[in-house]
Amino acid sequence: MELLAWGNTELDSSWSVTEKSNCSYIRIYHLTSGSICYSDTAMSCALDTEAVYILPSHAPFTMKPAPGTDTHCTWLHMNIYPVLVKELLSIPYTQKQALLFSLMRCIMEEAYPPAASLSHCAEIFIQDLYQMGCLEKPDPAFSPVLDYLCVHFSEDISISDTARQFGYTPEHFIRKFKKETGSTPYQFLTGYRMGKCCELLRKGYPVSSVCALTGYHDIKTFDRAFKKYHGRTASEYQKYFKKIYP
Known part of the structure; x- marks a missing residue:
């Protein structure tokens, strides 16, 4: 597992993501306010504050803030080879997830956020996904x-x-x-x-x-x-x- 990038960001109306092919890494998003319009070849839905979302690493998709909303999110980009994420995953925002993401936001707000601490938090989250059976490994x-x-x-x-x-x-x-x-x-x-x-x-x-x-x-x-x-x-x-x- 490798933590590639992260942020705690306000998304303006010009922000969008269009993934046309396999990006190989996963995007992890938790919205603290607002909403994001998500669409792939199989579905369209709104991402909101009630879940943590894992964006596909091996499928095309698009997303952008919902019109008229003030959208803020905490996000991580992770390389988790050779795990596949073929569709949008919605993980309930439980008390444990809330504590973990609150900790990560505190770390990110430091002047010099320690990468090791963020990586450790991200690995805890990924291990939870394994235990819940959310991530699929190759044969x-x-x-x-x-x-x-x-x-x-x-x-x-x-x-x-x-x-x-x-x-x-x-x-x-x-x-x-x-x-x-x-x-x-x-x-x-x-x-x-x-x-x-x-x-x-x-x-x-x-x-x-x-x-x-x-x-x-x-x-x-x-x-x-x-x-x-x-x-x-x-x-x-x-x-x-x-x-x-x-």
Whole structure:
């Protein structure tokens, strides 16, 4: 599990999220006021203050504040490979959840919020989801494939060679991979690499070193991929989190 980003934010009318493909990480939202209009291929609904919401990591969706509402929310972005979230999850806002999110809001309001404390709170929340059966893991028999990709993520991995190594034809491998993870092998590797990039940047590694350690051959390609995935360049990301991750 990896906590990628967080916030305690007032959402104005210009704010929106449109996820057209698998983003690989999950968004966790709790609204303290207002409402958000959510829509995916199967449903449309309003997100409100009565639940904690887990947004899909492996399905397209859109959301924006409901018109005429003052919307404020606490949010987390988490990498929880190889867990899948294929649809919107609504978790009742129990007394335990209220205490946990109140604690996280207090931590976020500090001048220099300690990342370790926030990560610990987020992990407690995710473990609760496991215990409630809300999160779906891939077939354990497929774990060796995922473990192999996670170990060799920085190398030039051939999907065809990997498929044959585990006894699949390339076509069957891609179908099986998408069934088990909700993403293609390429999407999985990109998401895993981006999680590692964030980890190394927060530890203070130079951008050039992060580029080399995560399998990118030049800074320009790396920065373009990082900005497409995270919405900011690697240097901007590192600068933003420099004080949060001392």
